[in-house]
Every structure is written in C-alpha cells, then in structure tokens.
Amino acid sequence: MSVRNGLLALLAESPKYGFQLKKEFEDATGALWPLNVGQVYTTLNRLVRDGQVVTDSGHGADPATNVGDEGQKRYRITEAGRDELRDWFGTARPRLAPERDEVVIKIAMSLRDRTIDTLGIIADQRRSTTETLQRFTRARSRGEPDDLGRRIALDAVVASISAELHWLDQAEELLTASTESHHAAGARPAQPPTRRRNR
Amino acid sequence: MNHTTRNAVPPSAAPPALELHGVRRTFHDGRGERVALDDITLTVRAGELVALTGPSGSGKSTLLHVSAGLDQADTGTIAVHGTHLHALDNAGLAQLRRRSVGFVEQHLNLLAALSAAENVALPLELDGRSAREAKVEAVAALELVGLAAFADAFPDALSGGEQQRVAIARALVGGRSLLLADEPTGALDSRTGEAVMALLRARCDAGAAAVVATHNPAHAGWADRVVFLADGVIVDATSPPPADDDLSDLFVEVER
Numbered sequence: 227m228s229v230r231n232g233l234l235a236l237l238a239e240s241p242k243y244g245f246q247l248k249k250e251f252e253d254a255t256g257a258l259w260p261l262n263v264g265q266v267y268t269t270l271n272r273l274v275r276d277g278q279v280v281t282d283s284g285h286g287a288d289p290a291t292n293v294g295d296e297g298q299k300r301y302r303i304t305e306a307g308r309d310e311l312r313d314w315f316g317t318a319r320p321r322l323a324p325e326r327d328e329v330v331i332k333i334a335m336s337l338r339d340r341t342i343d344t345l346g347i348i349a350d351q352r353r354s355t356t357e358t359l360q361r362f363t364r365a366r367s368r369g370e371p372d373d374l375g376r377r378i379a380l381d382a383v384v385a386s387i388s389a390e391l392h393w394l395d396q397a398e399e400l401l402t403a404s405t406e407s408h409h410a411a412g413a414r415p416a417q418p419p420t421r422r423r424n425r
Numbered sequence: 426m427n428h429t430t431r432n433a434v435p436p437s438a439a440p441p442a443l444e445l446h447g448v449r450r451t452f453h454d455g456r457g458e459r460v461a462l463d464d465i466t467l468t469v470r471a472g473e474l475v476a477l478t479g480p481s482g483s484g485k486s487t488l489l490h491v492s493a494g495l496d497q498a499d500t501g502t503i504a505v506h507g508t509h510l511h512a513l514d515n516a517g518l519a520q521l522r523r524r525s526v527g528f529v530e531q532h533l534n535l536l537a538a539l540s541a542a543e544n545v546a547l548p549l550e551l552d553g554r555s556a557r558e559a560k561v562e563a564v565a566a567l568e569l570v571g572l573a574a575f576a577d578a579f580p581d582a583l584s585g586g587e588q589q590r591v592a593i594a595r596a597l598v599g600g601r602s603l604l605l606a607d608e609p610t611g612a613l614d615s616r617t618g619e620a621v622m623a624l625l626r627a628r629c630d631a632g633a634a635a636v637v638a639t640h641n642p643a644h645a646g647w648a649d650r651v652v653f654l655a656d657g658v659i660v661d662a663t664s665p666p667p668a669d670d671d672l673s674d675l676f677v678e679v680e681r
C-alpha cells in the first residue's frame with residue numbers, strides 16, 4: 227500500500243510520467259527504498275484498473291516539463307484517487323505485530339536445543355546489528371542537512387535497529403538470569419559453558 | 426569487512442592516542458574483591474571515535490578513569506600518546522591531563538559562578554597560562570563546539586545540550602587531543618544527545634581521538650568501533666567500517 231499511496235500523493239501534485247514517479251518517490255524518502263521500474267508500472271496499471279488514475283496520451287507531452295517522448299504515457303489522478311489519498315492521510319495505520327523476524331525465530335528455536343549456544347548467537351547478532359547501525363549512522367550524516375524526508379526516513383531505520391539492540395540486551399539478561407536460577411536449583415545448565423561471560 | 430580505518434590518517438609513526446595493555450583494576454568492599462577491569466587491552470588512534478558500551482557495572486567508568494590517570498590500575502600499562510602513565514609522578518600526571526587528556530563527566534559539572542569562557546579557560550589557567558591567553562584559547566574552543574556567541578553566558582542561562590558542549594570545549598581546550606567522555610549524553614534529550622555525538626564525531630574527523638561510554642545504541646552508532654564490556658572484560662568489538670564503503674547495499678528495492 228505504501229507504493230500505491232506514495233504514487234497517488236505524487237500524482238496529486240501534477241500529472242507525471244512513470245520514470246519521473248520512480249525518481250520522485252525515491253527522492254522524497256531519502257532514496258532509502260529504491261523502486262524498480264517494473265514495480266512502478268505494475269502499480270500504475272492497478273491504479274488505472276481501479277479508476278484512481280488515468281493516462282494521458284504521449285502526444286500531449288507537456289512542453290513546460292520537457293519530459294517524455296512521444297508515446298510515453300503520462301498519468302493523472304482522478305477524483306476517486308484523491309478520495310483514496312485523503313483516506314490514507316486521514317487514517318492512522320494500525321500497528322500490527324511486526325512481520326516474522328528471523329532473529330526472534332532463531333533465538334527461540336535455539337532455546338530448544340541445549341547444544342546450541344544462545345548467548346553466542348545473541349552476541350554475534352549484537353555485533354552484526356551494531357555494525358549495520360554504524361553504517362546507517364554514517365549514511366544519515368552524509369545527507370543534505372535540510373533534506374527532512376531523508377532525515378526522517380533514516381531516523382526511522384536507526385530507531386528500529388536500536389530497538390533490536392535493546393531487545394537483544396533484554397534477551398541476554400533474561401537468559402542469564404534463568405540460567406543462574408537453574409544453577410541455583412541444582413539443574414543442569416541450560417547453556418553450554420562456551421562463550422559464557424565471566425559473570 | 427576489512428579492518429581499514431575510516432579516517433585516511435597516514436599510518437604515521439606517531440604512537441596511538443591511547444593504549445591499554447593487560448589492565449586490571451579490582452576494588453575491595455565488605456564482601457571481598459570485585460574485579461572492575463580484567464585484562465583490558467585496547468588501542469585508540471588519532472582520528473578514531475570508540476564507543477564503550479555494556480551493562481551498568483561492566484567497568485566503563487573505571488576504564489575511562491584509569492585511562493585519564495584519575496584512578497590507578499593494579500596491573501597492566503596505560504600510555505597516552507606514547508607516555509606511560511605509571512612513569513609519571515603526580516605532577517607529571519596532572520600536567521599530562523591538563524595538556525593532552527580531556528575528560529567529560531557524566532553529569533554536567535560546570536562551575537555556576539564562572540562564565541562559559543571562564544569554565545573552559547580554567548584548566549589552562551591552572552596550567553600557568555595568563556588569563557588573557559587562556560581566554561583567547563577558551564573562545565577558540567567554544568567556537569569548535571559552535572558556542573562562541575555564548576562565551577560570556579553563565580551555565581544557568583544555557584540549555585543542557587549547550588552546557589554539555591561547554592564541557593566538551595573545556596575537555597578540548599589548549600589542543601588536547603584525547604577525549605574521554607563518560608555517558609556525556611546521559612542527561613540530554615535524544616536530539617541534543619545526537620548533536621553532542623555529531624560534535625565528537627567532527628572533532629575525531631579533525632584528528633582528535635575519543636572514547637565515549639554510552640548505553641544508547643543510537644549514540645554508539647556514531648563510532649568507528651563499538652567495544653562491548655561485560656563484567657570488566659572486553660567481550661566483543663565491531664570492525665571499523667571500510668574506508669571505501671559507499672553504503673549502497675543498505676538501500677534495497679521495495680518488493681511491494
């Protein structure tokens with residue numbers, strides 16, 4: 227839905243060509259999510275099918291914008307398209323449970339097998355995720371300082387990566403506490419001693 | 426990922442800004458011995474920003490304190506720009522601190538009775554510089570942190586972020602090249618904290634070296650290297666980003 231509504235928002239400004247929409251979509255969000263051209267046209271075709279967008283013929287290429295060859299289609303939003311866009315802007319998106327997260331699944335599965343070193347998995351993931359965070363932080367500081375769209379998009383990435391790191395710390399604490407209480411109860415350690423911190 | 430450092434500092438013969446080797450520090454309390462640092466080995470070069478992270482009690486503050494000579498290691502060696510701290514007497518240590526090492530405390534600790542410039546000038550005056558000379562350098566340091574216009578303002582007229590930047594100017598004044606900061610963003614809101622990290626990043630890009638303790642991952646993200654401490658041990662560290670990293674693989678095509 228994000229590409230569909232994003233394209234509608236761009237078309238609400240003025241009629242546009244497909245490649246132009248691709249570029250403007252990327253620019254608006256700091257090039258965080260490049261679109262492939264096929265994706266743009268598939269989405270435009272659906273919008274046309276649903277009556278939210280109509281095509282202008284290429285003969286009418288706007289001399290003012292000086293883009294588009296003869297035969298290229300230019301897209302124009304309809305009243306129905308404007309209605310859908312208004313709905314999108316006017317309705318909070320329900321925060322659903324996040325998509326299946328491979329790291330969560332990996333850690334949960336590792337708990338079932340005593341030969342797997344869950345604390346080691348957590349440590350490796352923390353290092354790897356932190357390296358990604360360092361790279362995104364660099365990417366963010368390289369942008370134009372007054373490109374607000376880019377800044378907000380990259381802040382969103384940094385915030386979600388930070389959240390994963392907080393969660394990994396919590397998982398480690400939880401696991402360490404539970405391992406220690408097992409020890410106290412005289413049970414076999416839930417984790418092999420390898421890579422244990424000297425707690 | 427290779428281990429090239431980001432800053433194209435020529436691999437000169439200059440010794441590292443900070444070098445810890447086999448450092449151990451224990452404390453004794455009623456219940457016995459507590460190992461705050463255990464066999465810590467760490468090298469920080471000019472131009473490098475290192476983030477120190479780990480749960481509370483993991484030894485971050487102790488590591489910074491022994492690095493600044495504010496606390497003494499039981500065993501191991503610590504060198505600042507090649508000078509071994511244990512070879513210095515108290516006067517020598519104090520001088521090294523005043524000239525080479527800037528320390529930013531966790532809590533804002535400017536003197537309320539002194540203006541921003543006077544706060545920053547203080548370490549230079551303690552080092553025997555004339556008041557006039559110290560003032561000139563203090564204003565230059567305030568300029569580095571973007572606060573030249575606030576030189577004559579008193580701390581209580583400054584925001585938390587501004588005060589923290591004055592503290593950083595005080596740590597940098599007189600060309601001190603090693604910055605040690607203990608959770609310098611802890612008391613700040615996230616935007617101001619980011620600004621402080623950006624400032625430390627800029628000072629390192631200009632050739633300083635810094636070690637910053639933080640428990641905020643977003644702030645650690647500003648570092649070249651993130652070092653993870655647990656129970657006084659370096660348990661892990663990230664690799665510095667390669668110098669030629671164009672970051673393009675971070676941006677992926679949208680599927681839907």
Ligand SMILES: Nc1ncnc2c1ncn2[C@@H]1O[C@H](COP(=O)(O)OP(=O)(O)O)[C@@H](O)[C@H]1O
Pocket residue numbers: 452453454459460461479480481482483484485486487488
């Ligand atoms: N002056 C001190 N006296 C006794 N124990 C101390 C002292 N300073 C630190 N410690 C102990 O050393 C360990 C590391 O502390 P610290 O370096 O302050 O950790 P962090 O800054 O990561 O929270 C903790 O167990 C702490 O209780």
Ligand SMILES: [Mg+2]
Pocket residue numbers: 485486487607
């Ligand atoms: Mg501390």
